[in-house]
Amino acid sequence: MASTCASAPSRSASSRSTRASIDRRRRRARRFAFVHRRNAVSVEASPDGTSLERVLEAAVRAAKEGGTVMARKVGAEVIKTKANARDLLTEVDGEVQRIIEAKVAEEFPHHGFLGEESVAAGKDASADALREVLETGPEWLWVVDPIDGTTNFVHGLPLSAISIGVAYKGELQVAVIMDPFRDECFTAVLGGGAKLNGTPIKVGEEATALEAVVVTGYAPTDASTEVMLKGMTALATLPVRTIRMFGSAAIMLAWVACGRVTAYFEADLNSWDTAAGALLIREAGGRMTNLVGEEYDLTVRPILASNGATHDELLRCLMSTQRC
Structure with missing residues (x-):
């Protein structure tokens, strides 16, 4: 996102701006190089040999199927509140979670699953559920929010998404965020970069x-x-x-x-x-x-x-x- 100025800069200011822009790009290049050296693992397989591409493909399929339901049922009525009156639940939350969970069970029956709608409301309950599954559950864990932004969803605001993170021994390996209202599927594989509908993406260039x-x-x-x-x-x-x-x-x-x-x-x-x-x-x-x-x-x-x-x-x- 580039800055704009109300008036044309002086030659000296323009030169400083150009140098700053070059320095900024160099800093970004060094930062990207560090990130990918740090995460330098095969994007083909996880430490136990499971294909990360297979995990990603399954997560994308599940998210897109759930997203179709979300788009069709946006504006669904609240069936109850959870922690308080601001924390809403619709029947679609549970429906989308069941779709994703069924896909995981079919494709990876040995993987664990932690979905928002399977956990009692409240900070302590969610923290306890995560701790238990990390300590005693399978090495693979799918962490899923079937509708993130339920209040938006209830009010017909097209700003909600499906969030799927897949971890191995607590370290994230695969990510999918599906926005069905823009048909945007954000994906990432550890060491393999991030993408939007298959096209690589990167963070913004703001320096201050x-x-x-x-x-x-x-x-x-x-x-x-x-x-x-x-x-x-x-x-x-x-x-x-x-x-x-x-x-x-x-x-x-x-x-x-x-x-x-x-x-x-x-x-x-x-x-x-x-x-x-x-x-x-x-x-x-x-x-x-x-x-x-x-x-x-x-x-x-x-x-x-x-x-x-x-x-x-x-x-x-x-x-x-x-x-x-």
């Missing part, structure tokens, strides 16, 4: 917070909402270019990965909200940590995902007010 388009969420609990509001106030004061709120963690993570937005932070998310997006962002050249700068894993709940270049500046700002 002043250039950054930051997105965030509206938490379902009062405690998390307080953290989010403090963070937004701090970022507005920094300042960043703008702050947006789209209502789907999966969409916002996918959009960081493809450069539509620069960064996304939220105070309290579940593994099914973030698993797929975390791998997408890493494979697209970005970075994802918690809100004290520790690298993301499946147990992380507060997150900052970014294009990498702006990460430290944004993180310092958030840490200065939240102390998460």
Whole structure:
């Protein structure tokens, strides 16, 4: 996302801008080289010999079938609330999860499955469920949110998605985020880069917070909402270019990965909200940590995902007010 100026720059300013642009591209090249050396594994097979391409293909098929149902039933009625009145559930959430779970059971009967609709509502329940499956479950684990952005879905807003992250011994290997309303399928394989409908994608080129388009969420609990509001106030004061709120963690993570937005932070998310997006962002050249700068894993709940270049500046700002 390039910056624009109200008036033509002087020759000296233009020269400085050109040098800055060149330096920026060099930094990005070095960062991409580091990311792919760090993740240098075969994209053909996982450590136990399972074909990652086969896992990816199965995840894409399941996501597209579930997405067809979502697109047809957008605006479905709420059948109940979960943690509170902000945390909604429709019959379509369960229907889409059953589609994906059945595909996994058919194709990979030895794999584990953790879906949002199989876990009781609440932070403790979700954390306990993840811990149990990581400690005692199969080595392979599918972490699935059948409809991320259910409130948008209920209100007929075309900003929700299916999120599928597949991990081996806790390390993410495959990611799929399916947006059925734009027919956009974001995919990633560890060490193989990130793609949108088969075309490689990368994070945005913003170098400073002043250039950054930051997105965030509206938490379902009062405690998390307080953290989010403090963070937004701090970022507005920094300042960043703008702050947006789209209502789907999966969409916002996918959009960081493809450069539509620069960064996304939220105070309290579940593994099914973030698993797929975390791998997408890493494979697209970005970075994802918690809100004290520790690298993301499946147990992380507060997150900052970014294009990498702006990460430290944004993180310092958030840490200065939240102390998460």
